[in-house]
Amino acid sequence: MEIYRYRFFFFSGKGGAGKTTFSTLLALKLSEKFKTLVVSLDPAHSLSYILGKKIGEKPTKVTENLYALEVDIEGEMKNYLRKVKEEAKKVVSPLLLSEIEEQIELAYYSPGAFELAMIDVLFKVKESLSKEFKKVVFDTAPSGYTLRLVALPELLINWLDRLLSMRREALRYQRLSQLKEKKSLEEILSEDPVYRALTRRKKQYSSLRELLTGKDTLFGVVFNPQVLPIEVGKKTVEELESLGIPVKLLIANRFSDPSPLNSLFPDKAVIQVPPQEEEPVGIEKLKCLLHVIP
Amino acid sequence: MEFLEFLKLFFKGAVVDASTEKLEFKASLINDQFLTIILSDRLGIPNPLYYHTVELLPYFAENISRWEREIADRERFFSKLAGEFGEP
Ligand SMILES: Nc1ncnc2c1ncn2[C@@H]1O[C@H](COP(=O)(O)OP(=O)(O)O)[C@@H](O)[C@H]1O
Ligand SMILES: [Mg+2]
Numbered sequence: 001m002e003i004y005r006y007r008f009f010f011f012s013g014k015g016g017a018g019k020t021t022f023s024t025l026l027a028l029k030l031s032e033k034f035k036t037l038v039v040s041l042d043p044a045h046s047l048s049y050i051l052g053k054k055i056g057e058k059p060t061k062v063t064e065n066l067y068a069l070e071v072d073i074e075g076e077m078k079n080y081l082r083k084v085k086e087e088a089k090k091v092v093s094p095l096l097l098s099e100i101e102e103q104i105e106l107a108y109y110s111p112g113a114f115e116l117a118m119i120d121v122l123f124k125v126k127e128s129l130s131k132e133f134k135k136v137v138f139d140t141a142p143s144g145y146t147l148r149l150v151a152l153p154e155l156l157i158n159w160l161d162r163l164l165s166m167r168r169e170a171l172r173y174q175r176l177s178q179l180k181e182k183k184s185l186e187e188i189l190s191e192d193p194v195y196r197a198l199t200r201r202k203k204q205y206s207s208l209r210e211l212l213t214g215k216d217t218l219f220g221v222v223f224n225p226q227v228l229p230i231e232v233g234k235k236t237v238e239e240l241e242s243l244g245i246p247v248k249l250l251i252a253n254r255f256s257d258p259s260p261l262n263s264l265f266p267d268k269a270v271i272q273v274p275p276q277e278e279e280p281v282g283i284e285k286l287k288c289l290l291h292v293i294p
Numbered sequence: 295m296e297f298l299e300f301l302k303l304f305f306k307g308a309v310v311d312a313s314t315e316k317l318e319f320k321a322s323l324i325n326d327q328f329l330t331i332i333l334s335d336r337l338g339i340p341n342p343l344y345y346h347t348v349e350l351l352p353y354f355a356e357n358i359s360r361w362e363r364e365i366a367d368r369e370r371f372f373s374k375l376a377g378e379f380g381e382p
Pocket of ligand 1 (some may be wrong): 018020253273
């Protein structure tokens with residue numbers, strides 16, 4: 001398994017299987033050669049615990065080349081909706097404002113809101129931090145909702161194209177109906193907040209698919225015999241692959257003998273992490289486990 | 295996804311091309327379509343992308359009263375249909 005050829009890393013697996021532990025261990029390994037960031041998007045952050053160090057909302061230095069970050073998704077949601085409301089204050093007439101503000105507030109509780117906010121954060125981290133950091137390990141198990149969205153990108157992209165052309169039509173009619181000096185349609189589109197927002201979403205959804213399924217990404221599944229039987233874990237692998245996400249690595253966490261995994265998946269790379277007597281938390285204990293990653 | 299199915303049907307029925315109409319009216323019909331998508335929940339179809347589409351809402355706010363009247367009419371229309379043909 002050549003881990004250094006990938007740039008982005010994700011691990012799926014049941015709660016308690018060892019995702020955060022392995023993500024951190026892998027990040028530590030990657031940081032031996034590259035400037036690496038490990039990001040938690042889990043609302044129940046545990047990076048601070050596993051690293052034995054308080055991790056902030058800005059990349060926090062852990063070792064020479066390793067940084068960690070815990071993103072507050074709910075805070076991001078509030079921020080985003082606050083900005084939408086500020087925009088509403090600017091463009092909506094006072095008579096309609098309170099109805100629109102209420103509609104905006106509802107979004108916080110709407111189905112899928114948290115997952116969509118997570119997508120925003122993934123995109124933001126990729127756009128803003130992947131220049132500074134050569135390797136980024138995401139400590140988050142993308143939910144079924146997110147994965148289905150990834151599986152639907154063509155539909156979504158077609159849909160956005162449709163909305164973009166509707167918007168173009170509307171602005172074209174509006175432009176034609178004006179008698180005074182006219183800007184070109186392209187100029188109008190480039191300044192139009194709706195057209196711009198739709199263009200950004202289109203870019204974002206395609207980028208999400210690339211991030212989860214692209215060749216720069218290593219997507220792994222963590223198995224743990226104490227948390228669930230390997231046959232159940234096998235289902236997770238099959239589901240991911242049926243959604244177009246190739247699973248390139250299996251982690252046999254807390255396995256004394258990884259051979260059952262090897263025989264169940266003869267074509268996949270398996271990394272064994274033996275059960276430790278003490279919880280592998282803190283940099284020193286994690287360092288003792290680095291040798292398990294080839 | 296029910297929402298995407300809904301959108302497909304919705305687009306089929308809503309081609310804005312009556313060339314006798316005024317240009318501004320055509321633009322506002324398209325704006326109504328945006329409201330229908332963002333607020334599809336009010337027509338009984340949950341919008342799974344509501345959190346993302348809500349950022350567009352402020353720009354269509356001026357249409358909202360007219361749009362609400364229109365969907366109210368549509369509801370009346372649907373219930374009349376149901377009355378004539380009975381529930382399936
Ligand atoms: N190989 C191991 N041996 C002993 N304890 C482990 C091992 N892997 C993980 N743990 C412990 O198990 C608990 C759950 O691991 P964690 O990485 O937080 O799981 P997840 O992120 O999948 O919920 C943690 O307390 C961690 O220290
Ligand atoms: Mg975890």
